[in-house]
Amino acid sequence: MLKIHQLFLRTFSLIFLLLLIVLSITIYFWSKHIYLDQIEKNLSQNIDSLSFSFNTLDNASYIVKTFKAKTGNRITVIDEDGVVVADSDKDKESMENHANRDEIIHAKYNGYGKSIRYSHTLEQELLYVAKKIVIDDKIYYIRLADYTSKIRDNFTELIYQLIGLIALFLVGFFIVTYYLSLKIKDETNSILDFLIQMSNKRPKYEIYSEFSEEFNKITRLLNKVANKLSKKEKQKDKQTAKLKLANRQKDEIISAISHEFKNPIAIITGYAETILNDKDLPEKMKTKFLNKIYTSGNKMSQIIDKLRLTLKLEEGKQTILTTQCSLHDLLNDIISDLKEKYAQREVTIIGKDKEINVDETLFSMALTNLIENALKYSEDEVIIKIDDEFISIIDKGIGIDEHEIKKINQKFYRVSQNGWNNSLGLGLFIVHAILKLHDFELIITSKLAQGSEFKIKY
Missing domain, CATH: 3.30.450.20 (PAS domain)
Structure with a gap:
């Protein structure tokens, strides 16, 4: 061809x-x-x-x-x-x-x-x-x-003269034509190289031609097409990255759920097997084992409830029923419940009591998650400050890296650096969703190895 x-x-x-x-x-x-x-x-x-x-x-x-x-x-x-x-x-x-x-x-x-x-x-x-x-x-x-x-x-004489003139014209015209053909060759090769790069989805430069109006239009259209393809490719890469991240997070959450269920199931199975096999087991020991089975069952139920709540919050199906609540009373109840698990830890409330309109159950769940995280990832005293605009939970624990702060409110996102691990990756997502239902805002400031502050603006 x-x-x-x-x-x-x-x-x-x-x-x-x-x-x-x-x-x-x-x-x-x-x-x-x-x-x-x-x-x-x-x-x-x-x-x-x-x-x-x-x-x-x-x-x-x-x-x-x-x-x-x-x-x-x-x-x-x-x-x-x-x-x-x-x-x-x-x-x-x-x-x-x-x-x-x-x-x-x-x-x-x-x-x-x-x-x-x-x-x-x-x-x-x-x-x-x-x-x-x-x-x-x-x-x-x-x-x-x-x-x-x-x-x-x-006529022969005239033809000779005419051929001489035409030959001169032809030589000049051939030179011009040859130059134009070389320019056309360069332009078409340039367009071909650009199209090859487009087919490889990575054009390294924009193509531009001043040779003629037609080539100029072609190159401008090629640049537009290349830009559109580049944008689509970037969107595709982002979408692929999101899908990979989602798949990885799903794998992690499945792993986390399996891990969370593994211990309660092992406890339930082990104690139930002991009760069934040992007919002479003392009543006191049997009661202790049954309490362990009951506690493990409750833990599994709580995990399931948390997953169900996450789905409701994500789909916007969760409604709230607000009542006037005392922050001091709400916080004291939460601290009292956490004392069973963190008996040796101190949680101090600073500031006057404040009455706020919240869904007590949901808001209590959000505060519990924040306070428990502060206890889990620190060893010193946890401080809770109350003022007219904010309630702040402050710890002096391991902290969170700055680039992770914007991501930890996402569903299934788990920070593993330096041991900071948000359980199933649902806790802060649930907190953020609950606060959003109340038109509250969660502000996080943290520094690695210095601690974190989770501030709720109401």
């Missing part, structure tokens, strides 16, 4: 050759027509001049030969019956009757006639012009002829 610059050169060469042929044919027939008209006009004028020399036919042969020497035209004098009276080139006695010659027939009826034909006598093509005249009260025809071969000679 030809390249565009090769196609351009071949097409131009073919068109130029066709134009040259058409032009040559046109020039030939045009020049022939003009030349024949000129010869005919000259012959007609020469006949008029010659006719004045014929007062009598006694010296006709001398007159025609003398006139032939001056003009170079063949001259024939013919009587009314077609008999040759005198001829400048041949012996009149050897010449046949000319009554049926076209030019003589036309001259007989119109006074003037002409024809072009091949002369077997001279073995060349001639233009014959004849006029009817009267000499001594008799009708005669003076016929002059000239060679049409002069047309070919003149």
Whole structure:
């Protein structure tokens, strides 16, 4: 398959050759027509001049030969019956009757006639012009002829001149055309390279062309298409990254749920098996084992409830029922419940009591999660500050890296760096969703190895 610059050169060469042929044919027939008209006009004028020399036919042969020497035209004098009276080139006695010659027939009826034909006598093509005249009260025809071969000679000379001019023009035009074909080749190669890069989905640059308006439009459109494809590719990469992250988080949450269920199930199975197999187990020990089974069952139920609550909050199906609550009372109840698990830890409330309108169950769940995280990831005292705008839970624990803070409110997001692990990855997501239902805001500030502050703006 030809390249565009090769196609351009071949097409131009073919068109130029066709134009040259058409032009040559046109020039030939045009020049022939003009030349024949000129010869005919000259012959007609020469006949008029010659006719004045014929007062009598006694010296006709001398007159025609003398006139032939001056003009170079063949001259024939013919009587009314077609008999040759005198001829400048041949012996009149050897010449046949000319009554049926076209030019003589036309001259007989119109006074003037002409024809072009091949002369077997001279073995060349001639233009014959004849006029009817009267000499001594008799009708005669003076016929002059000239060679049409002069047309070919003149045309050949003209063609040589024309070819020379065309050759000069062709060389110049070929240089320009070759330069244009190289430019077109460069432009098409540039576009091809750009398209190859687009097919690899990573164009390294924008393409631009000032060669022509068409190439300029093509390159601008290619840049637009490349930008759109690049944006789509980036969106695809982001979507792929999100899907990978979601899959990883789901794997992690499944692993976490399995881990959370593993211990309670093991406890339930172990104690239940002991009770079933040991018929002589003391009542006190049996009661202890049953309490362990009950506690483990409750723990599993709480995990399931947390997952169900997460789905409701995410789908916007969770409603709230607000009541007037005392923050001190709410916090004291939470701290009292956590004392069973964190008996050796201190939680201090600073600030005056404040009454707020909240869904007590949900808000208590949010505060419990924040306070328990503070206890879990620190060893020093946990401080709870209350003022007119905020309630803050402050610890001096391991802290959270700055770039993780914006992510920890996401569902299933778990921070594992330095041991900070948000359980199932649902706790802070639930906290954030509950606060959003109340039109509250969670503000987190933290520094690694210095501690964290979770501030609720109500």
